[in-house]
Amino acid sequence: MTDPALHPWDLDPAAARRLQAELRARLSLAWDGRAVSTVGGIDAAVPLGPEGQQVARAAIVVLSFPALEPLEAVTAEVPLTFPYVPGLLSFREAPAILAAWQLLQRRPHLLLVDGQGIAHPRGLGLASHLGLWLGLPTIGVAKSRLYGRHAPPGPAHGDRADLLSQASAAQVIGTVLRTRPRTNPLYVSPGHLIDVPRAAEFALRCVTRYRLPEPTRWAHQVAGGAALPPPPT
C-alpha cells in the first residue's frame, strides 16, 4: 500500500520554502483520542564514505506502548540530493524515511521524530511534514533549538518551560523538556494531529533512563548500524 504523493521532493530551496508555507495551513493540532498501543521512532544518519555519492540512511523502529518493548526495525538508504539547510531538513531526510516506511510490517499509532515539529520558522519542521504525508500523529523531539524563545527549565526530570513563538510571544509552540537531571533539555513540539501538552506528555512517557525517549533513541542506534534486541514473543 503506497501513500499518495503530496508533492515532489526535488525542489530548490526557494520552492521548498514556498511549499512549507502552503503545507503549514493543512496541519491540525487536535488530538482525536485514538488508542495508542504502539509508538514509532524515526531518525536518519549519513554514513561515512568516499565523498562521491552520499546517502541518507533512515531508520524507523516500532515499540509497544506504554511498555516500550522494541518490536520491529527497518532501514532504507537513498542518495542525498538536497544539502543541509537549517529550516529545510525534511527535503534532505524525508525521501529516505518514506522509503523505510514502505518496508515496515506494522505501522505505529504515533511517531516520535528526531527534529522539530511546529517549532520552526514557517511552522513546518520534519515531524510536521512527515505527519501530513503519512496522515498520522507525530511529535518532534529535537536535541537543540531551531526556533522559539524560552526560560531555562528546572533541573529535575520532568521539569519544563514553554517554547514561545518568536513572532508572537503569546503563542506556545512547544515544550523545553528536561528528561535527565542537569542534562541539556529536549525541544518537544507537536508535528501533526496532536497538541502541545500531549506531545510533551507522550515524549516524557517514552523516557526511561536516558536523555532521549526510547523510540528516537533506538532509531538513532539502528540508523547507526545497531541491531534491535530480540522482540518478546
Next chain:
DNA sequence: GCGACAG
C-alpha cells in the same frame, strides 16, 4: 549589515 541556524 550582523547573528542564528533541527540534522
Next chain:
DNA sequence: ATCTTGTCGC
C-alpha cells in the same frame, strides 16, 4: 550530521 576514548562528575 561527522571525525573519536577515556574520563571526570552527578
